[in-house]
Amino acid sequence: MRREKGFTLIELLVVIIILGLLAALVVPKITGRVDEAKVETTKVQLKAIKDALEQYKLDNGMYPTTQQGLKALVEKPTTPPIPPRWRQYLDKLPKDAWDNDYIYISPAPNKPYELKSAGPDRTEGTEDDISVWNN
Template sequence: MRQISHRIQPWQRERGFTLIELLVVLSIVALLLSISVPKYFHSLDYSKEVILKENLRVVRKTIDQYYSDTGHYPDDLDELVSKKYLRALPVDPITSSAATWILIAPEDIKLGKLFDLHSGAQGATRDGVGFGQL
């Protein structure tokens, strides 16, 4: 009888990763994440500031258009929506709410109730300007 050799040939060896290889890969991934995650959150904050400034610009322009058309300022933001000057209430991206706007009345109350608006968010932009002062 012929005996069968159970010797494993190099090409028959099971393939897999060693613990050292896995640790090296995980450390590289951790290094890349530690570099990219802060930049990601910084860009999120920056984009919220840009959206807030644009929302304020659009609403202020709409208030001026409403005043030009009617001769008085609107009573609230809902009036701009109901008269089709805005499609929907703008959302403050910092607070993620449409209810946190601070409405500013004109000096002459007879002209209406909404002359300007500011963000009701706490904190400041990256430039140090308060959100409520934009």
Template sequence: MSASRSIAGFTLLEMLVVLVIIGLIASLVGPRLFSRVDSSKVQIAETQTRLLRGAIETFRLEVGRIPTAEEGLAVLSTAPSDERAKARWRGPYLDEAVPNDPWGRPYKYSIPGRDGMPFAIYSLGADGQPGGEGNDADVGFLPPKS
């Protein structure tokens, strides 16, 4: 038997070349993936505000009024303190607690809304500031312009 064996493996240079190629691909693909994550958060916020609007409309049909600004969205999960409204309340109107927006902040609720809507339910977007564009824009059923 011959004592010569060949040992198969990668050299350090080959490993470095592969890592550089992987890094280049990640730098090209990564920003596109992260921009999609941001746009999907906007879509989630739009869907959640529609869900909250539906719950508020159900509350209005049963109680006979929309939640006050002081009650806010909490009244969708817990009965109002007003005895007359409490007698008509058939909630909770959501399966779970009122969600935060996709950026981890509570949704805003105010009276009145824009364009004749009796209330506003919205998120301030990625930047958490009123106004903005793109992913920073306010999302939902907005309050009147000031």
């Protein structure tokens, strides 16, 4: 009798089931870490933008207005009030970890400004928003 080398269908099915079970255990842990890393990255960027805003205020005596936006940290505003001692505070405006622009409002209720990310759901005003004031 001649025996052919190879795997039987049963052996292949067992291996596929084992791989499926391993994937079911490992994938949720990995994706959870990715989401956590994105939140932490966004918090670090918010802190860097906050530091740039504070330096802008020290130099010019005011924060950029909502109309001037965070763009005022990269290029000199052309809308009033024109900052008297402007300099470039950031090389470029970062986007949050979900590739969205940061939300900036100045002045904001009870704060000099609001700076936040809409978070993972990309919708402003929901529970997963990440504010510079909550870090």
